[in-house]
Structure formats: C-alpha cells, structure tokens
Amino acid sequence: MSHFSFAFGIGSQSTQGDWLEVFYPQPILNPSAGLVAALSSVLGSHVATGNHAIEIDAEQANQLGQKFSAGGETDQAKWLTQSADKGQPMVITLLETDTGPQTTPEVYLKLQLLSTGQKRPNTMDLNGIFGLLPNVAWTNEGAVAIEDLTQRQMDARLRGQWLHVNAVDKFPRMTDYAVPKGIRIGDASRVRLGAHVAEGTTVMHEGFINFNAGTLGHGMIEGRISAGVTVGHNSDLGGGCSTMGTLSGGGKIVNSVGEDSLIGANAGMGIPIGDRCIIEAGLYITGGSKVALLDRNNELVDTVKAATLAGKPDLLFRRNSLNGRIEVKPNGTLVELNSDLHSNN
Secondary structure (H helix, E strand, C coil), X not given: CCXXXXXXXXXXXXXXXXXXXXXXXXXXXXXXXXXHHHHHXXXXXXXXXXXXXXXXXXXXXXXXXXXXXXXXXXXXXXXXXXXXXXXXXXXXXXXXXCCCCCCHHHHHHHHHHHHCCCCCCCCCCCCCHHHHCCCEEEECCEEEEHHHHHHHHHHHHHCCCCCCEEEEECCCEHHHCCCCCCCEECCHHHXXXXXXXXXXXXXXXXXXXXXXXXXXXXXXXXXXXXXXXXXXXXXXXXXXCEECCCCCCCCCCCXXXXXXXXXXCCCEECCCECCCCEEXXXXXXXXXXXXXXXXXXXXXXXXXXXXXXXXXXXXEEEECCCCCCEEEEECCCCCCCCHHHHCCC
16 A cells, blocks of 8 residues: 655644644655554554554654664654654654645645655645644744743743744744755745745745745746746746735636746736746736737737736747837747856755
8 A cells, every 4th residue: 555645743732732833854755665564563553544643652752763763764763763752742644645634734744745845836735724724923932822922922031031933824934844955045934834946946035935836946036936836947036026826816727937937027927927938027917918919020910818828938028118018929038047046056
C-alpha cells in the first residue's frame, strides 16, 4: 500500500490543548512501506489506513526512534530521539491519501511540502484549510493563542522583558519552517508558509508570495504573487505589480505567468500570461479588457476580450499613449534576467 506523505513534528498548543502550528524538520513524500510498518508496530495497525495526526509521548518517540534507526531512517530517528523528554507537543502525521485535511497538523504538513519544494502549487487538495488554521499571535517567543496573549505579555513584563508580536495571522513566515536552496528574500515576513520558491529566485523587499503560489524557476519578484498563481522560469515581476489570485471575487481561473516573461512595474494581470510575454508598466489586464490586436506593422486586425489571449505566447501588451486603448502585438523582445543575481544565491 502506498501512502501520500509522512512527517514527525514538534509544535505549539494553546493552554486549552489546541494545535497552533507544527514544525516538521523533514516531511517525506511517498514514505516507504517499511516506515509505515514501523509506525504501525508502535502506534497500532489502524494508522496504516486513512489520514492521521497522532500526538505522541516521550516513550513512543523513543520507540519510533529505535525502529527508524534500525530501518535506515537515520534522520527521522535523530529528530525523534532529540525531541523525546523535552516536554514539547509532538505529533506523527501520516496521510494515506491526498484528500482535504481534517486537522491543523495535516494542514501544516501540506504547507511544508509546498515550501520544501516537494509539491508544486495547485497539485494538492487544500480544501477547508482556513477553518483549520487558528489565528495566531506570532511573537519572539513563538506562536501564542490569541486568548493566551495578555497573560503571556504580563508574564514577560514580570520577567522585565517584552513579548514582541510580529504578526497576527493564520499563516506564519515560510522561512521559520523552510528555506529552499539557492534563494534570496529581502523581507521574510512577505513570504508565507506554503509558498513555493524555486532555486534561483530573488524576492525583493516589496515582493510578496502567498501560500499555494510561487516560482517554478529563476525569477525576480518585486511584485505580488497571489494565492494559486505560478511564475515560470526566467520571468520578472516588476516593482508594485500584481497577479490576480482566486481567493477573492469567486474567480475560478488559475492564473500564471509563463517563462521568459515580464510584468512591468505597477502593472497587473487577471488572465494567464504565456511564454515570452510583456505587459508594459502601469497596465492592468483583466479577462474583460477590450484589446486591439495589431500585426507586426502596427495595423489593426481585430478587437477582442483579453480572455481570448489567455496563455498565448510572444505577446506585448501596451496602452496607446495617444488614444488610451489597450493594444497587443507580436513581441520581438526577449526578457533576460541578470544572471549574477540568480546564479550566486
């Protein structure tokens, strides 16, 4: 029997015992049958079927550490034995299938599969995650339940210290859970856990990447990548630009930017953009935008809605500075990223 994913995690709980977050040091996609058998021998045969997030104690952690060590899962064994007897909540999450999560630890496993690069955006079932992610105060002492925050602030003051609240959100920073190889991020608070940041990506200080979204190759991100949106290899999102996601307005289209493309500064797109496309600075394209089609001689061919151009390659979108109309013509310019910025991450 094959399984979708497994991870051992250590996390934070509220004073009521509710999970706030879980850190998985090494989530595994498609765990081996031997690993699942080791789990069954300690936690019970029922874990082999269905999706489970099981809180474990120190004795179980040590037993699993021994089983994993004997089975060659040396890293997992290390995490388990290091965590045993430390008094922090520990969880084993084993997913037989990729179905909508039912617990907070399951959500955190799927978000970390995205941020560790093991799964690409829009390839997992994330239905219902908002109801499973508590709104958390993210502080210099870790995750704190909102209902526990005043007491924790008072406790810090009584120690002569301050509890700094860096954010109040359902999603933490990606970099507190995963830092993919070969990337740079100017402001880590602007990249949420569940972002997929490919090797060779630079996210400047004003860049933003939401969960279940991100880059698929080298890229310069100075704008916003909204939930569900992917940006192809060698593409550039200029300063202040925006990509329209699917969380607001009931939209069903999954937008994307192709390879070797450029969304200019303060521009935006609400349709999928193909390879080798450019949207000039300040121009926002939505599916209903009326666009004048021009040939290579700048002669008008037709007028269409931008939605009919979704995903088509080699297009240059611009606004005519004389009459204000949106125009599109064949793109003869190749977008090139600065290789020094992306080969030395």
